[in-house]
Amino acid sequence: GAGVSQSPSNKVTEKGKDVELRCDPISGHTALYWYRQSLGQGLEFLIYFQGNSAPDKSGLPSDRFSAERTGGSVSTLTIQRTQQEDSAVYLCASTATGRYGYTFGSGTRLTVV
Amino acid sequence: DQQVKQNSPSLSVQEGRISILNCDYTNSMFDYFLWYKKYPAEGPTFLISISSIKDKNEDGRFTVFLNKSAKHLSLHIVPSQPGDSAVYFCAAVDYNTDKLIFGTGTRLQVFP
Incomplete structure (x- = not known):
């Protein structure tokens, strides 16, 4: 597609439930990032996929968070046993070269009640 | 630790004037x-x-x-x-890892 697509755009879930957030990057983009922005906070790095290399998972806040990227394209961020502190906007970005022209999706606003 | 810092959370500027947003970083591997x-x-x-x-x-x-x-950069809007x-x-992009690290952001308000 023309841009980075994220779904759902909004998600309300009960504490303790699992959620899956999806990112469709721009076709051909080899690098994909997940960030999150909590209320009043900056963009917090979560995970980074680059081509066929092992992902950089250093930003995942706990083992309840995981992400995968199938076929080098679509990525899914999974949060297990959600907590209220997981409430945030989760943003996905992709780029062709790994350092220029990162394109962001509009994000998924996750609310854990 | 915050490797990219934007120390001003907000800035208010009158229309037509210059806006200056500042950013500091600590990692010398940012290129x-x-x-x-x-x-x-x-x-x-x-x-x-x-x-x-x-x-x-x-x-x-x-x-x-x-x-x-x-280790400072600024954005001027005029x-x-x-x-x-x-x-x-x-x-900022880390030369070794290509990881993109963000600051905490500055909210700019331009008033008429």
């Missing part, structure tokens, strides 16, 4: 810097960037200055317009 602009309910959009081999890059009303010795009101994020 490329970007500014992103974010409106509410939208993803950040790329604004302007600068390589560490330069000290200035200009694009229309937007100019980014880099002072490597001070003249400021009400449509520039948004949150501005500074970001």
Whole structure:
């Protein structure tokens, strides 16, 4: 597609439930990032996929968070046993070269009640 | 630890005047810097960037200055317009990992 697509755009879930957030990057983009922005906070790095290399998972806040990227394209961020502190906007970005022209999706606003 | 810092959470500027947004970084392995602009309910959009081999890059009303010795960069917007009101994020790319690290953002408000 023309841009980075994220779904759902909004998600309300009960504490303790699992959620899956999806990112469709721009076709051909080899690098994909997940960030999150909590209320009043900056963009917090979560995970980074680059081509066929092992992902950089250093930003995942706990083992309840995981992400995968199938076929080098679509990525899914999974949060297990959600907590209220997981409430945030989760943003996905992709780029062709790994350092220029990162394109962001509009994000998924996750609310854990 | 915050490797990219934007110490001013907000800035208010009159239309037509210059807006100056500042950013400091600590990692000497950063070699490329970007500014992103974010409106509410939208993803950040790329604004302007600068390589560490330069000290200035200009694009229309937007100019980014880099002072490597001070590990400081700034974004100048002149003249400021009400449509520039948004949150501005500074970001840096680590030379070794290609990881993009963001600052905490500065909310700019341009009033008439």
